[in-house]
Amino acid sequence: MAASNEGGRVIGEIDLESLEHSLRRPRTLFSAVMSLLTGGATVLALFPLFSVLYLLVTRGVASLNFMTLTRLPPAAMAPGGGFGNAIVGTLVIIAIATLLSVPLGVLGAVFVSEIGPDTRTAAGVRFAAKVLTGLPSILAGVFSFAVVVVTTGGFSAPAGGVALALLMLPTVLLTADEAIKAVPSRMREAAIGMGATPTQVVTQVVVPTAAPAMLTGVMLAVARAAGETAPLLFTALFSEFWISSLHPYFLPKTIADLMKPTASLAVMIYNFSGSPFDNQIALAWTAALVLVVLVLIFNVIGQTMAGRSAD
Amino acid sequence: MTNGQTNGALDYQPGNGAVHDDALIDCDIAELHYGKFKAVRDVAVKLKWGTITAFIGPSGCGKSTVLRSLNRMNDLVRGFHLKGRVIFRGQDIYATRVDPVAVRRHIGMVFQQPNPFAMSVFRNVAFGLRLNGYKGRMDDKVEQALRQAALWDEVKDKIRSSALALSGGQQQRLCIARAVATEPAVLLMDEPCSALDPIATHRIEELMAELKKKYTIAIVTHNLQQARRVADMTAFLYVDTSSGGRTGYMVEYGPTPAMFENPREEPTQAYIRGEFG
Numbered sequence: 001m002a003a004s005n006e007g008g009r010v011i012g013e014i015d016l017e018s019l020e021h022s023l024r025r026p027r028t029l030f031s032a033v034m035s036l037l038t039g040g041a042t043v044l045a046l047f048p049l050f051s052v053l054y055l056l057v058t059r060g061v062a063s064l065n066f067m068t069l070t071r072l073p074p075a076a077m078a079p080g081g082g083f084g085n086a087i088v089g090t091l092v093i094i095a096i097a098t099l100l101s102v103p104l105g106v107l108g109a110v111f112v113s114e115i116g117p118d119t120r121t122a123a124g125v126r127f128a129a130k131v132l133t134g135l136p137s138i139l140a141g142v143f144s145f146a147v148v149v150v151t152t153g154g155f156s157a158p159a160g161g162v163a164l165a166l167l168m169l170p171t172v173l174l175t176a177d178e179a180i181k182a183v184p185s186r187m188r189e190a191a192i193g194m195g196a197t198p199t200q201v202v203t204q205v206v207v208p209t210a211a212p213a214m215l216t217g218v219m220l221a222v223a224r225a226a227g228e229t230a231p232l233l234f235t236a237l238f239s240e241f242w243i244s245s246l247h248p249y250f251l252p253k254t255i256a257d258l259m260k261p262t263a264s265l266a267v268m269i270y271n272f273s274g275s276p277f278d279n280q281i282a283l284a285w286t287a288a289l290v291l292v293v294l295v296l297i298f299n300v301i302g303q304t305m306a307g308r309s310a311d
Numbered sequence: 312m313t314n315g316q317t318n319g320a321l322d323y324q325p326g327n328g329a330v331h332d333d334a335l336i337d338c339d340i341a342e343l344h345y346g347k348f349k350a351v352r353d354v355a356v357k358l359k360w361g362t363i364t365a366f367i368g369p370s371g372c373g374k375s376t377v378l379r380s381l382n383r384m385n386d387l388v389r390g391f392h393l394k395g396r397v398i399f400r401g402q403d404i405y406a407t408r409v410d411p412v413a414v415r416r417h418i419g420m421v422f423q424q425p426n427p428f429a430m431s432v433f434r435n436v437a438f439g440l441r442l443n444g445y446k447g448r449m450d451d452k453v454e455q456a457l458r459q460a461a462l463w464d465e466v467k468d469k470i471r472s473s474a475l476a477l478s479g480g481q482q483q484r485l486c487i488a489r490a491v492a493t494e495p496a497v498l499l500m501d502e503p504c505s506a507l508d509p510i511a512t513h514r515i516e517e518l519m520a521e522l523k524k525k526y527t528i529a530i531v532t533h534n535l536q537q538a539r540r541v542a543d544m545t546a547f548l549y550v551d552t553s554s555g556g557r558t559g560y561m562v563e564y565g566p567t568p569a570m571f572e573n574p575r576e577e578p579t580q581a582y583i584r585g586e587f588g
Contacts, residue, residue, distance in 0.1 A: 186422060187426055187428055189387075189422060189426065190426040190489075192384065192387065193384060193420035194415065194419065194420075194442060194489070194493070195412050195416030196442055197412050200442060204438070209429045
């Protein structure tokens, strides 16, 4: 009849004391300890992240100025210089990779989750995509080297784009698949009940409703691809020059502009971080900072777009 | 009628309120199967122009199934097969050359759970118009549909904001507005108030009385009093477990006052007395 741990209080009577916070009560104590534990784990998990960011900002900000963002990489002993061409190259390669992987991934997801969800093809595609997420990125580079570099006869931005697209594709497909599955079936029913054809159901209701979540997947994939170095090393290679020989130099104007070795931030960081020259090492830090900021900008744009399309 | 097992529908006698000849939908379902499972048998009703027909009965009696076969929503269920006919404006909608998509554009549906799209109020209502390639002034049509659904005054200032922000009752009226925007001939309502509170339910019922001036309505409801309040004709469905499975069939069908005051069949009497449900 008495709750033992509350000091012999009688059931039916309310002991006012027991309503107050007390760490002596085992439940309260347990709850407090668990809150502390989760909080501590969060701090621990964020610590490496923030220490990297701190390092990047403190080391990178020193050479960050208009010149570094707009000049070409400096030669070995030369002072100054920048990595304008690498920023442009990264953007071009990412754009190519996105243009390749997003339509393929989204259409593939539409098939897998809407058109033939129970078919063997769908099961195979899902399995393959899951396996591909674990693909070592250097193999994506090998694949693109064999398929694009060898056949087109040289290193190029599209070759880098294909390698990165291969890395982005499974992420895009699997997140789009999940996003489509999360669209409530009663919305499909509503559209069908209004006389929408299966195609209209997909294009007018399912994909627009799933779009914000799909975009999150695309952003994750872009963020991962933007930092990849290995797949670019023998596909896009690197270039000391601007992407175009005509003014404005940062704008590719012909196919030929694209079909030659292309600079990227990731490869530049890789090259310069091992350099014996202080100027190049400093630029590598700054380039790393710029790369992180670029990914951050992509994310913010993505989130804003996702927020808008929900209206 | 002597035997509740045969069926009440074919036994329906003219002259007690309904007119046979101007039926907009003439539904005569002999058997309705999902794969090997016989879900419904012997349902025959006629939806007269400008009336409300209610389907009542205990859970599992197949009343929603019957309603959903009136605009071929059941085609989405694997193994669905219907023996019988559903004549809409002189044409059997189950004839092989009929496109179910076209049928659904004439026979609209409102579902149990409010199911607006994750878009603005405006785009929800305009959805059906756009599907049909409507070229006129969209704003006018949307306003008109929202007024018909008695929702305009509440949403006119937030027409561009998300429909998902509306209350449950407002969402359901939005779904009605969406359905009537394309001016279908028939509106099927599958327990439209079961997820709503009494005040929202009352509004929908008022709305139905208004809508039947323009549309022919069929409603499935769990709520007997609702059927009594809104319906001109009522069909009572019951479950037959004699053959092992659970097969719904129509026990009785007639004008609502007669159904509630003088039900002829024993199961109907018991159900209306509230002995089960």
